[in-house]
Amino acid sequence: MDGCFGALSAYALVPAALCGADVRRLLDQAEALVPSLLLAYDNPGLVLGTALGTGPANGRDRLLIADDGSGPAGLDRWVEQLVAESTGKGGGGVVPVVVEGPAAPGFGATRDVHRLVLGAPAEGAGLAVSGPLGALFLLWEYAAAVACRVIGVSPFDRPAVREAEEALSGLLRGAEDGTPPVVIGREPVLVDGEVEVHATGDMLEGAKDLRDVFDAFSHAAPSDGYIAVMAYLDTADDTAGLRPPLARRAAHDRDAQVAFGLAPRLLHSTGQVYKDGPRTGLFLQITGAVTADVDVPGRPYSLGTLQLAQAFADLRALRSRGLTVVRLHLRDRAAGLARLEAALGG
Template sequence: MVTSGGVSVTLRGEAVEETETVLQRLVSDGVPGALAARNASLWGPDAMDEASRRLGWLDLAETSRPLVGPLNELAAEYRAEGLDHFVLAGMGGSSLAPEVITRTAGAELTVLDTTDPHQVERVIADRLERTVVVVASKSGGTVETDSHRRIFEQAFREAGITGDALKRRFVVITDPGSPLENSARQAGYHVVLADPDVGGRYSALSAFGLVPSALAGVDVGLLLDEAAEFSSALRQTYDNPGLTLGAALGAASAGGHDKLLLADAGSGIVGFGDWAEQLIAESTGKEGKGVLPVVLEGVEAPGFAPAPDARGAVLGEFDASAITVRGPLGAQFLLWEYATAVAGRVLGVNPFDQPDVQEAKDNTGALLKAAEEGGAAALTAGEPDLVSGSVEIHAGGALKADTLPEALDELIALVPDHGYLAVMAYLDRTGDDAGAAALRGLLAARSERARGGPAHVTFGWGPRFLHSTGQYHKGGPQNGVFLQLTGVVERDVPVPGRPYGFGTLQLAQAVGDLRALRSRGRPAVRLHLRDRSEGLAQLLDALEN
């Protein structure tokens, strides 16, 4: 066990031996001191330019402190005006950290990180008269976030909220000089500039994590206190929990244990696995390498059993995993960011770029243009290979099944040894489609029975996973099989100022990502639900029975 700054990291079993050699090498190479000094050469000459602009997260416990007072004042002003419902429009690193922070603190924050028209319409209709929208985009050009801003602007105006009252309804977080900063200032919105030297997935303790959380009522100063207390431990050569965890992640992956099973055992931190998943997968999954986080429902969930290609990591009190991590949330953010950067060094990859994400975005743009010119029919992925009740199966010839259960079993059989099955649901994650999340455990259990051993199944909601595990899917090891879920849109919601609706955008993102996966030779099957409720029930029944 390594304990320092209120954080402990405990390694057990094979993880101890495989980590020790790597840890000694990191120490002899002077990595702790170099990282404390923000030495951008740690990840090799090709990564130096990017790394030199992405190490500001190391100092956020101090540099974010000036935000606390003004944010508390702004939150108090809003509540005095009767504005107490806060909606966060952001993707990936701009939404996952605030979601963890507020859920852990028990504060209400509505996170809008989807293009599903049913979910968007429901959020727009919820307490609009009391709503403030936090628009968060580092680049200022995120298509989902731009679409959310547009529809909220329209909704406010239609409700008679205009002029200065409208200006008060938006808080914008972005990098200095971004297109969003310029347009937000012209509109008169409240703008908070983020640190440009902090990448999106390392931004938990920056304005992206703190602004929406503080407005929702969280004591973000306490988060920074927790991180500050721990930060000195990261400058230590020995008894450095971040260095130990990073060495363990990197050594395990380099040694063939490239799945990290993430579960919680009473830590009190809610939803941390989803945040850690995007940090680790997008940072390490490239050049055919990487650590694949598999977020589990708990330590008893299907898929947590020991496996030759996996290491279990648990937050909380649990003595039957390779890695156990304890510590407060503010410190945990910093710990895992540091460990991920160290793991990148061990694996020989740049942990600050995402080179394989753009293709899916380009495909989406091309599909939207085609839909504008030729109608929604241009978005179809061809005729289904099989129709079973309310479920269409688009397999691109990869399956020969005659029934839905047979198709699922064939898909499972495609997963290679030491591979994984990724479920990607372009559905409504907070409404009637929320039950789709049960597919991870059901598929893991069915896979384990069929294969006679542990099976690794991940689950992601689209399009938000495109801003996290989407990089690993395309740039990581070529051992993934992909199951995509889409569903019929009962009533599309137009995106103001754009020639398409949210449903069209959602389908373009799904089909665009499917094409990106198949272009890389990844087996990818799309199940389209002709009726979402019936189709999902049919799919769950096929797995349960």
């Protein structure tokens, strides 16, 4: 099985082995956990899965995930994808929000959320999970399946992910006969430096600059909801400074959470729960102009056009559900990101 539930399958282990990972050790670690997962009591998978699965019914549909730095790098994002993909459908599920650590903005002051630390228990965190990597893979897959059983959804169904893929295919379909895809955007509602602001509705009515945009966003977030920043940029772009200041604003104004993700990865992870999960999210999409583009071999379009088409497909899917999305387009990526950080820091 592929996806997050295939972390210990050949689908994941073969490339891991080719990269030099000790696959036998991972499997031995997972096997050592199996007896604990067969217990009727003191079963860590049942405990974790039940805590996650009963959260939405008790008004706790947001899961804050903080890595204390003691475990494998990147595990927080894998957990985020597993929880979002498996539980987020039917208008419910668990919205995972990865933060920078237990001391990150928004982690300690929020009500009605599950706080989880990957590592040693931390003050204010109700859940802490640690152990060897192979065992953690198995534990989380087991717990996610239990949570989905409690919520009443299939852990393997990903309807919103398929929808986004189909929408992208529709935008690119004309390229099969040699015609470049056309992605048409609207005129911006305002421009601040190198940043265009695109929005529908009246939420930004009266906004004059990016500070006003961020103020409107943080005020509009429901107190039991979240803001999702979806960056259709590159890993080389310096986006690390965007989440914390926006999280401080949202926590101060509305006690809401702020999630951050890079596309296209988020389409196959949090994209599922954003579209089909709890309808309590506001979405801030960031796109950027491409200066050094690369053609896609055998296709009449570039990687930059493909990236923008993915963003527009995602935008349409969110807005078709009546969800609020504001798109920030960076005419110059470096200058635009600097302008965003300046506006958030004011």
